[in-house]
Amino acid sequence: MRLSRMLTLGLALTTAASLGSAHAATTVTFWDFFGGGDGARMKQIVDGFNASQKDIVIQRTTQTWGNPFYTKVHTAVLAGQTPDVMTYHLSSIPAGLQKKDLREFSTADLALGGLKAGDFQSNLMGTLNTDAKNITGKAGIYGVPLDTHTFVIYYNKDLLKKAGLLGADGMMAPIKTVADLTKALVTIKAKTGVTPVSLSYNQDQGSPYRLWYSLFLQQGGTMIKDGKLYLGDLDTKGKAALQVMADWSKQGLITKNVTYPAGVALFTAGRSAMMMNGNWEVPTMVDAKAKGSVKFDYGIMAFPALYGGNASTMADSHTLAIPNNTKNPMSADKLKAVMTFIGYVNKQGGLPWAGGGHIPSYLPTQTSSAFKTLQPNVQYSAVAAKDATLEPNLPFFGVGGPVYDAIGNDFNPVLLGQATTDQGIAKFKAALQGFSK
Numbered sequence: 001m002r003l004s005r006m007l008t009l010g011l012a013l014t015t016a017a018s019l020g021s022a023h024a025a026t027t028v029t030f031w032d033f034f035g036g037g038d039g040a041r042m043k044q045i046v047d048g049f050n051a052s053q054k055d056i057v058i059q060r061t062t063q064t065w066g067n068p069f070y071t072k073v074h075t076a077v078l079a080g081q082t083p084d085v086m087t088y089h090l091s092s093i094p095a096g097l098q099k100k101d102l103r104e105f106s107t108a109d110l111a112l113g114g115l116k117a118g119d120f121q122s123n124l125m126g127t128l129n130t131d132a133k134n135i136t137g138k139a140g141i142y143g144v145p146l147d148t149h150t151f152v153i154y155y156n157k158d159l160l161k162k163a164g165l166l167g168a169d170g171m172m173a174p175i176k177t178v179a180d181l182t183k184a185l186v187t188i189k190a191k192t193g194v195t196p197v198s199l200s201y202n203q204d205q206g207s208p209y210r211l212w213y214s215l216f217l218q219q220g221g222t223m224i225k226d227g228k229l230y231l232g233d234l235d236t237k238g239k240a241a242l243q244v245m246a247d248w249s250k251q252g253l254i255t256k257n258v259t260y261p262a263g264v265a266l267f268t269a270g271r272s273a274m275m276m277n278g279n280w281e282v283p284t285m286v287d288a289k290a291k292g293s294v295k296f297d298y299g300i301m302a303f304p305a306l307y308g309g310n311a312s313t314m315a316d317s318h319t320l321a322i323p324n325n326t327k328n329p330m331s332a333d334k335l336k337a338v339m340t341f342i343g344y345v346n347k348q349g350g351l352p353w354a355g356g357g358h359i360p361s362y363l364p365t366q367t368s369s370a371f372k373t374l375q376p377n378v379q380y381s382a383v384a385a386k387d388a389t390l391e392p393n394l395p396f397f398g399v400g401g402p403v404y405d406a407i408g409n410d411f412n413p414v415l416l417g418q419a420t421t422d423q424g425i426a427k428f429k430a431a432l433q434g435f436s437k
Contacts, residue, residue, distance in 0.1 A: 037283035080327025113343030143319025147358035200263030215241035282357025315388030
Protein backbone atom coordinates (compact mmCIF):
# COMPACT_ATOMS: atom_id res chain seq x y z
CA MET A 1 0.00 0.00 0.00
CA ARG A 2 2.76 2.38 0.95
CA LEU A 3 4.70 1.51 -2.20
CA SER A 4 1.56 2.10 -4.27
CA ARG A 5 1.08 5.56 -2.74
CA MET A 6 4.71 6.42 -3.43
CA LEU A 7 4.39 5.37 -7.05
CA THR A 8 1.17 7.37 -7.39
CA LEU A 9 2.81 10.44 -5.83
CA GLY A 10 5.85 10.09 -8.09
CA LEU A 11 3.63 9.85 -11.15
CA ALA A 12 1.70 12.96 -10.07
CA LEU A 13 4.89 14.97 -9.56
CA THR A 14 6.25 13.85 -12.92
CA THR A 15 2.97 14.81 -14.61
CA ALA A 16 2.92 18.20 -12.87
CA ALA A 17 6.51 18.87 -13.89
CA SER A 18 5.70 17.88 -17.44
CA LEU A 19 2.68 20.21 -17.56
CA GLY A 20 4.67 23.04 -16.00
CA SER A 21 7.38 22.60 -18.60
CA ALA A 22 4.84 22.55 -21.41
CA HIS A 23 3.41 25.88 -20.29
CA ALA A 24 6.69 27.60 -19.40
CA ALA A 25 6.99 31.06 -20.94
CA THR A 26 9.36 31.56 -23.87
CA THR A 27 12.00 34.10 -22.89
CA VAL A 28 13.10 36.47 -25.64
CA THR A 29 16.30 38.47 -25.12
CA PHE A 30 16.13 41.95 -26.63
CA TRP A 31 19.04 44.36 -27.07
CA ASP A 32 18.43 48.01 -27.85
CA PHE A 33 20.46 51.23 -27.75
CA PHE A 34 17.75 53.62 -26.56
CA GLY A 35 18.38 56.13 -23.80
CA GLY A 36 16.48 59.19 -22.58
CA GLY A 37 12.94 59.62 -23.86
CA ASP A 38 13.34 56.81 -26.40
CA GLY A 39 14.45 54.46 -23.65
CA ALA A 40 11.47 55.35 -21.47
CA ARG A 41 9.06 54.80 -24.36
CA MET A 42 10.59 51.47 -25.31
CA LYS A 43 10.34 50.36 -21.68
CA GLN A 44 6.65 51.29 -21.76
CA ILE A 45 6.15 49.22 -24.91
CA VAL A 46 8.04 46.19 -23.56
CA ASP A 47 6.17 46.35 -20.25
CA GLY A 48 2.88 46.53 -22.14
CA PHE A 49 3.81 43.53 -24.25
CA ASN A 50 4.86 41.44 -21.25
CA ALA A 51 1.62 42.30 -19.46
CA SER A 52 -0.38 41.21 -22.52
CA GLN A 53 1.29 37.79 -22.84
CA LYS A 54 1.02 34.52 -20.94
CA ASP A 55 3.63 32.53 -22.84
CA ILE A 56 6.28 35.11 -23.87
CA VAL A 57 8.54 37.28 -21.72
CA ILE A 58 10.85 39.95 -23.16
CA GLN A 59 14.13 40.48 -21.28
CA ARG A 60 15.38 43.89 -22.39
CA THR A 61 18.97 45.09 -22.11
CA THR A 62 20.07 48.55 -23.24
CA GLN A 63 23.55 48.73 -24.77
CA THR A 64 25.74 51.71 -25.68
CA TRP A 65 24.55 53.57 -28.80
CA GLY A 66 26.62 53.69 -31.99
CA ASN A 67 29.78 51.81 -32.87
CA PRO A 68 30.06 50.01 -29.48
CA PHE A 69 26.63 48.46 -30.08
CA TYR A 70 27.45 47.13 -33.53
CA THR A 71 30.83 45.84 -32.38
CA LYS A 72 29.15 43.94 -29.54
CA VAL A 73 26.56 42.47 -31.92
CA HIS A 74 29.29 41.22 -34.28
CA THR A 75 31.23 39.68 -31.39
CA ALA A 76 28.06 37.94 -30.19
CA VAL A 77 27.39 36.54 -33.68
CA LEU A 78 30.92 35.15 -33.90
CA ALA A 79 30.51 33.52 -30.49
CA GLY A 80 27.04 32.19 -31.22
CA GLN A 81 25.71 33.95 -28.11
CA THR A 82 23.39 36.58 -29.53
CA PRO A 83 20.18 38.22 -28.35
CA ASP A 84 17.03 36.94 -30.04
CA VAL A 85 16.04 40.35 -31.41
CA MET A 86 17.69 43.76 -31.48
CA THR A 87 17.39 47.30 -32.72
CA TYR A 88 19.44 48.22 -35.78
CA HIS A 89 19.77 51.44 -37.77
CA LEU A 90 18.68 50.98 -41.35
CA SER A 91 21.76 52.94 -42.45
CA SER A 92 23.97 50.37 -40.68
CA ILE A 93 22.44 47.36 -42.41
CA PRO A 94 24.97 47.37 -45.31
CA ALA A 95 27.78 47.04 -42.76
CA GLY A 96 25.82 44.35 -40.92
CA LEU A 97 25.29 42.43 -44.16
CA GLN A 98 28.96 42.63 -45.06
CA LYS A 99 29.85 41.15 -41.65
CA LYS A 100 27.06 38.55 -42.01
CA ASP A 101 25.51 39.67 -38.72
CA LEU A 102 21.87 39.74 -39.88
CA ARG A 103 19.27 37.07 -40.54
CA GLU A 104 16.87 37.63 -43.44
CA PHE A 105 13.13 37.96 -42.80
CA SER A 106 11.01 35.83 -45.11
CA THR A 107 7.40 36.55 -46.01
CA ALA A 108 6.45 33.66 -43.73
CA ASP A 109 8.45 35.19 -40.86
CA LEU A 110 6.60 38.49 -41.19
CA ALA A 111 3.28 36.66 -41.27
CA LEU A 112 4.05 35.14 -37.86
CA GLY A 113 3.81 38.68 -36.49
CA GLY A 114 0.73 39.54 -38.54
CA LEU A 115 2.84 41.69 -40.86
CA LYS A 116 3.65 41.96 -44.56
CA ALA A 117 6.10 44.10 -46.52
CA GLY A 118 3.29 46.29 -47.91
CA ASP A 119 2.40 47.41 -44.38
CA PHE A 120 5.45 49.66 -44.24
CA GLN A 121 6.64 52.93 -45.75
CA SER A 122 7.64 52.04 -49.31
CA ASN A 123 10.83 54.11 -49.48
CA LEU A 124 12.18 52.33 -46.39
CA MET A 125 11.35 48.86 -47.71
CA GLY A 126 12.82 49.79 -51.08
CA THR A 127 16.02 50.88 -49.38
CA LEU A 128 16.21 47.60 -47.45
CA ASN A 129 15.88 45.57 -50.63
CA THR A 130 18.39 47.74 -52.49
CA ASP A 131 20.88 47.52 -49.63
CA ALA A 132 20.60 43.73 -49.59
CA LYS A 133 20.99 43.42 -53.35
CA ASN A 134 23.99 45.76 -53.34
CA ILE A 135 25.78 43.69 -50.69
CA THR A 136 24.51 40.11 -51.10
CA GLY A 137 23.48 40.07 -54.75
CA LYS A 138 19.78 39.56 -54.04
CA ALA A 139 17.01 41.69 -52.58
CA GLY A 140 15.88 40.93 -49.07
CA ILE A 141 14.58 42.34 -45.81
CA TYR A 142 17.02 42.27 -42.91
CA GLY A 143 15.23 44.67 -40.59
CA VAL A 144 11.59 45.50 -39.90
CA PRO A 145 11.29 49.32 -39.94
CA LEU A 146 10.00 50.90 -36.78
CA ASP A 147 10.14 54.59 -37.70
CA THR A 148 11.67 57.41 -39.68
CA HIS A 149 13.75 59.91 -37.79
CA THR A 150 14.83 62.88 -39.81
CA PHE A 151 16.37 66.37 -39.84
CA VAL A 152 13.93 69.18 -39.08
CA ILE A 153 13.91 72.85 -38.08
CA TYR A 154 12.54 73.93 -34.70
CA TYR A 155 11.69 77.62 -34.52
CA ASN A 156 10.87 80.14 -31.83
CA LYS A 157 7.61 81.78 -32.90
CA ASP A 158 8.10 84.75 -30.60
CA LEU A 159 11.48 85.62 -32.10
CA LEU A 160 10.34 85.02 -35.67
CA LYS A 161 7.36 87.29 -35.08
CA LYS A 162 9.71 89.97 -33.79
CA ALA A 163 11.76 89.54 -36.97
CA GLY A 164 8.63 89.79 -39.15
CA LEU A 165 9.01 86.21 -40.40
CA LEU A 166 5.93 84.61 -38.86
CA GLY A 167 2.84 84.34 -41.02
CA ALA A 168 -0.72 85.13 -39.90
CA ASP A 169 -1.28 81.37 -39.57
CA GLY A 170 1.40 81.20 -36.90
CA MET A 171 3.77 79.31 -39.17
CA MET A 172 7.18 80.32 -40.45
CA ALA A 173 7.10 82.12 -43.78
CA PRO A 174 7.90 79.83 -46.77
CA ILE A 175 11.57 79.26 -47.56
CA LYS A 176 12.31 78.15 -51.13
CA THR A 177 16.00 78.80 -51.75
CA VAL A 178 19.29 79.03 -49.89
CA ALA A 179 19.19 82.78 -50.55
CA ASP A 180 15.74 82.97 -48.92
CA LEU A 181 16.96 81.14 -45.85
CA THR A 182 20.15 83.20 -45.59
CA LYS A 183 18.17 86.42 -45.88
CA ALA A 184 15.82 85.24 -43.14
CA LEU A 185 18.75 84.40 -40.86
CA VAL A 186 20.35 87.78 -41.43
CA THR A 187 17.03 89.48 -40.61
CA ILE A 188 16.65 87.45 -37.41
CA LYS A 189 20.12 88.41 -36.23
CA ALA A 190 19.57 92.09 -37.01
CA LYS A 191 16.13 92.38 -35.41
CA THR A 192 16.44 90.08 -32.40
CA GLY A 193 20.12 90.11 -31.50
CA VAL A 194 20.23 86.33 -30.97
CA THR A 195 22.15 83.73 -32.97
CA PRO A 196 19.68 82.66 -35.66
CA VAL A 197 20.44 78.92 -35.75
CA SER A 198 21.58 76.49 -33.09
CA LEU A 199 23.68 73.81 -34.82
CA SER A 200 26.09 71.75 -32.74
CA TYR A 201 29.35 70.40 -34.10
CA ASN A 202 31.79 70.28 -31.18
CA GLN A 203 32.08 66.53 -30.45
CA ASP A 204 28.98 66.08 -32.60
CA GLN A 205 29.61 64.88 -36.14
CA GLY A 206 25.97 64.02 -36.75
CA SER A 207 24.45 67.51 -36.90
CA PRO A 208 26.82 69.05 -39.49
CA TYR A 209 26.65 65.80 -41.47
CA ARG A 210 22.85 65.94 -41.63
CA LEU A 211 22.85 69.57 -42.78
CA TRP A 212 25.63 69.11 -45.32
CA TYR A 213 24.22 65.89 -46.76
CA SER A 214 20.72 67.39 -47.08
CA LEU A 215 22.10 70.40 -48.97
CA PHE A 216 24.17 68.03 -51.12
CA LEU A 217 21.20 65.76 -51.89
CA GLN A 218 18.92 68.64 -52.79
CA GLN A 219 21.36 69.67 -55.53
CA GLY A 220 21.09 66.17 -56.95
CA GLY A 221 24.39 65.06 -55.46
CA THR A 222 25.24 61.40 -54.95
CA MET A 223 28.15 59.44 -53.53
CA ILE A 224 27.20 56.10 -55.05
CA LYS A 225 26.77 54.90 -58.62
CA ASP A 226 26.28 51.34 -59.80
CA GLY A 227 26.75 50.12 -56.25
CA LYS A 228 30.17 51.73 -55.90
CA LEU A 229 31.58 54.85 -54.27
CA TYR A 230 31.31 57.91 -56.54
CA LEU A 231 33.24 61.09 -55.80
CA GLY A 232 32.42 63.13 -58.90
CA ASP A 233 29.83 65.40 -57.23
CA LEU A 234 31.89 66.30 -54.19
CA ASP A 235 34.06 68.97 -55.83
CA THR A 236 30.96 70.77 -57.12
CA LYS A 237 27.75 70.05 -55.20
CA GLY A 238 29.58 68.87 -52.09
CA LYS A 239 31.74 71.98 -52.02
CA ALA A 240 28.73 74.25 -52.64
CA ALA A 241 26.88 72.68 -49.68
CA LEU A 242 29.89 73.08 -47.39
CA GLN A 243 30.36 76.67 -48.57
CA VAL A 244 26.80 77.54 -47.51
CA MET A 245 27.58 76.29 -44.02
CA ALA A 246 30.95 78.05 -43.92
CA ASP A 247 29.36 81.34 -44.99
CA TRP A 248 26.68 81.04 -42.32
CA SER A 249 29.33 80.39 -39.71
CA LYS A 250 31.46 83.34 -40.85
CA GLN A 251 28.42 85.66 -40.69
CA GLY A 252 27.50 84.45 -37.20
CA LEU A 253 24.24 82.95 -38.43
CA ILE A 254 24.86 79.55 -36.79
CA THR A 255 26.33 78.75 -33.40
CA LYS A 256 30.06 78.16 -33.40
CA ASN A 257 31.78 75.19 -31.77
CA VAL A 258 29.03 74.25 -29.31
CA THR A 259 28.38 70.74 -28.02
CA TYR A 260 25.12 68.92 -28.64
CA PRO A 261 23.66 69.54 -25.14
CA ALA A 262 24.70 73.19 -25.32
CA GLY A 263 23.07 73.61 -28.71
CA VAL A 264 19.76 72.26 -27.43
CA ALA A 265 20.03 74.38 -24.29
CA LEU A 266 20.60 77.57 -26.30
CA PHE A 267 17.39 77.01 -28.22
CA THR A 268 15.23 75.99 -25.27
CA ALA A 269 16.48 79.05 -23.37
CA GLY A 270 15.40 81.36 -26.22
CA ARG A 271 18.98 82.31 -27.08
CA SER A 272 18.70 81.11 -30.67
CA ALA A 273 15.73 81.51 -32.99
CA MET A 274 15.97 78.13 -34.67
CA MET A 275 17.47 74.72 -34.05
CA MET A 276 18.46 72.38 -36.86
CA ASN A 277 18.30 68.93 -35.32
CA GLY A 278 16.58 65.56 -35.43
CA ASN A 279 12.90 65.04 -34.67
CA TRP A 280 14.02 62.98 -31.66
CA GLU A 281 14.26 66.25 -29.71
CA VAL A 282 10.45 66.60 -29.82
CA PRO A 283 10.10 65.08 -26.31
CA THR A 284 12.58 67.65 -25.01
CA MET A 285 10.42 70.47 -26.30
CA VAL A 286 7.10 68.93 -25.25
CA ASP A 287 8.32 68.16 -21.73
CA ALA A 288 10.09 71.49 -21.27
CA LYS A 289 7.03 73.41 -22.45
CA ALA A 290 4.80 71.44 -20.06
CA LYS A 291 7.14 72.16 -17.16
CA GLY A 292 7.32 75.86 -18.03
CA SER A 293 11.07 75.90 -18.67
CA VAL A 294 10.43 76.78 -22.33
CA LYS A 295 8.69 80.14 -22.14
CA PHE A 296 8.00 80.73 -25.84
CA ASP A 297 5.73 79.26 -28.46
CA TYR A 298 7.54 77.02 -30.92
CA GLY A 299 6.90 75.28 -34.20
CA ILE A 300 8.60 72.51 -36.16
CA MET A 301 8.94 72.25 -39.91
CA ALA A 302 10.39 69.67 -42.28
CA PHE A 303 13.73 70.75 -43.71
CA PRO A 304 12.75 72.94 -46.69
CA ALA A 305 13.47 72.28 -50.36
CA LEU A 306 16.16 74.84 -51.17
CA TYR A 307 17.21 73.83 -54.69
CA GLY A 308 14.34 73.88 -57.14
CA GLY A 309 11.85 71.83 -55.18
CA ASN A 310 14.06 68.84 -54.30
CA ALA A 311 13.25 68.26 -50.62
CA SER A 312 15.49 65.21 -50.05
CA THR A 313 16.62 65.25 -46.44
CA MET A 314 19.07 63.03 -44.58
CA ALA A 315 17.17 60.57 -42.44
CA ASP A 316 17.44 57.14 -40.89
CA SER A 317 15.17 54.45 -39.53
CA HIS A 318 15.28 52.28 -36.45
CA THR A 319 14.54 48.69 -37.38
CA LEU A 320 14.05 45.49 -35.41
CA ALA A 321 16.43 42.79 -36.59
CA ILE A 322 17.38 39.20 -35.79
CA PRO A 323 21.08 38.30 -35.42
CA ASN A 324 22.44 35.69 -37.81
CA ASN A 325 23.26 33.08 -35.19
CA THR A 326 24.36 30.08 -37.26
CA LYS A 327 26.02 28.34 -34.30
CA ASN A 328 22.82 28.26 -32.24
CA PRO A 329 19.93 28.70 -34.69
CA MET A 330 16.61 29.98 -33.42
CA SER A 331 13.87 27.41 -32.82
CA ALA A 332 10.48 27.70 -34.50
CA ASP A 333 8.87 28.53 -31.15
CA LYS A 334 11.42 31.26 -30.43
CA LEU A 335 10.96 32.74 -33.90
CA LYS A 336 7.20 32.85 -33.38
CA ALA A 337 7.72 34.64 -30.06
CA VAL A 338 10.14 37.14 -31.62
CA MET A 339 7.79 37.93 -34.50
CA THR A 340 4.86 38.29 -32.09
CA PHE A 341 6.90 40.94 -30.26
CA ILE A 342 7.91 42.73 -33.48
CA GLY A 343 4.27 42.81 -34.57
CA TYR A 344 3.22 44.25 -31.21
CA VAL A 345 5.90 46.98 -31.28
CA ASN A 346 4.69 48.19 -34.67
CA LYS A 347 0.97 47.86 -34.02
CA GLN A 348 0.20 48.56 -30.37
CA GLY A 349 3.50 50.38 -29.78
CA GLY A 350 3.33 52.67 -32.80
CA LEU A 351 1.64 55.66 -31.15
CA PRO A 352 3.63 55.54 -27.90
CA TRP A 353 6.81 55.40 -30.00
CA ALA A 354 5.61 58.35 -32.11
CA GLY A 355 5.48 60.35 -28.87
CA GLY A 356 9.26 60.45 -29.13
CA GLY A 357 8.97 62.55 -32.29
CA HIS A 358 9.41 59.59 -34.62
CA ILE A 359 7.29 58.99 -37.70
CA PRO A 360 5.87 55.44 -37.56
CA SER A 361 6.86 53.38 -40.60
CA TYR A 362 3.90 51.00 -40.10
CA LEU A 363 1.35 52.56 -42.45
CA PRO A 364 -1.84 51.73 -40.52
CA THR A 365 -0.43 53.79 -37.64
CA GLN A 366 1.10 56.50 -39.86
CA THR A 367 -2.22 57.04 -41.66
CA SER A 368 -4.41 56.78 -38.55
CA SER A 369 -6.43 59.76 -37.35
CA ALA A 370 -4.71 59.48 -33.96
CA PHE A 371 -1.28 60.04 -35.52
CA LYS A 372 -2.48 62.65 -38.01
CA THR A 373 -3.62 64.83 -35.11
CA LEU A 374 -0.60 64.17 -32.87
CA GLN A 375 1.16 67.43 -32.00
CA PRO A 376 3.75 68.57 -32.80
CA ASN A 377 4.47 65.65 -35.17
CA VAL A 378 1.73 66.67 -37.56
CA GLN A 379 3.68 69.85 -38.38
CA TYR A 380 6.45 67.95 -40.18
CA SER A 381 5.65 64.24 -40.47
CA ALA A 382 3.81 64.05 -43.81
CA VAL A 383 6.53 65.87 -45.73
CA ALA A 384 9.49 64.48 -43.79
CA ALA A 385 8.50 60.83 -44.23
CA LYS A 386 8.17 61.22 -48.00
CA ASP A 387 11.48 63.02 -48.44
CA ALA A 388 13.54 60.87 -46.06
CA THR A 389 16.80 59.84 -47.75
CA LEU A 390 19.38 57.56 -46.22
CA GLU A 391 23.13 57.55 -46.60
CA PRO A 392 24.69 55.61 -49.48
CA ASN A 393 24.25 51.85 -49.05
CA LEU A 394 27.94 51.13 -48.63
CA PRO A 395 29.32 49.40 -45.52
CA PHE A 396 31.43 52.32 -44.30
CA PHE A 397 28.44 54.66 -44.14
CA GLY A 398 25.75 54.50 -41.45
CA VAL A 399 25.54 55.12 -37.71
CA GLY A 400 28.71 54.00 -36.00
CA GLY A 401 30.55 54.05 -39.34
CA PRO A 402 33.83 55.84 -40.04
CA VAL A 403 32.24 58.52 -42.24
CA TYR A 404 30.96 60.30 -39.11
CA ASP A 405 34.51 60.71 -37.84
CA ALA A 406 35.61 61.97 -41.25
CA ILE A 407 32.91 64.64 -41.20
CA GLY A 408 34.12 65.87 -37.82
CA ASN A 409 37.79 65.81 -38.78
CA ASP A 410 37.40 67.35 -42.23
CA PHE A 411 34.40 69.72 -42.08
CA ASN A 412 34.55 71.17 -38.58
CA PRO A 413 37.82 73.07 -39.27
CA VAL A 414 36.06 74.68 -42.26
CA LEU A 415 33.19 75.84 -40.05
CA LEU A 416 35.70 77.25 -37.55
CA GLY A 417 37.50 79.21 -40.29
CA GLN A 418 40.64 77.11 -39.90
CA ALA A 419 40.47 75.53 -43.38
CA THR A 420 38.95 76.33 -46.78
CA THR A 421 36.09 74.42 -48.34
CA ASP A 422 38.50 73.08 -50.97
CA GLN A 423 40.72 71.68 -48.24
CA GLY A 424 37.77 70.20 -46.35
CA ILE A 425 36.35 68.46 -49.41
CA ALA A 426 39.79 67.19 -50.50
CA LYS A 427 40.39 65.60 -47.09
CA PHE A 428 36.89 64.11 -47.07
CA LYS A 429 37.41 62.56 -50.50
CA ALA A 430 40.72 61.06 -49.41
CA ALA A 431 39.06 59.58 -46.32
CA LEU A 432 36.25 58.01 -48.37
CA GLN A 433 38.77 56.52 -50.80
CA GLY A 434 40.61 55.01 -47.85
CA PHE A 435 37.43 53.47 -46.46
CA SER A 436 36.53 51.90 -49.80
CA LYS A 437 39.78 49.95 -50.19
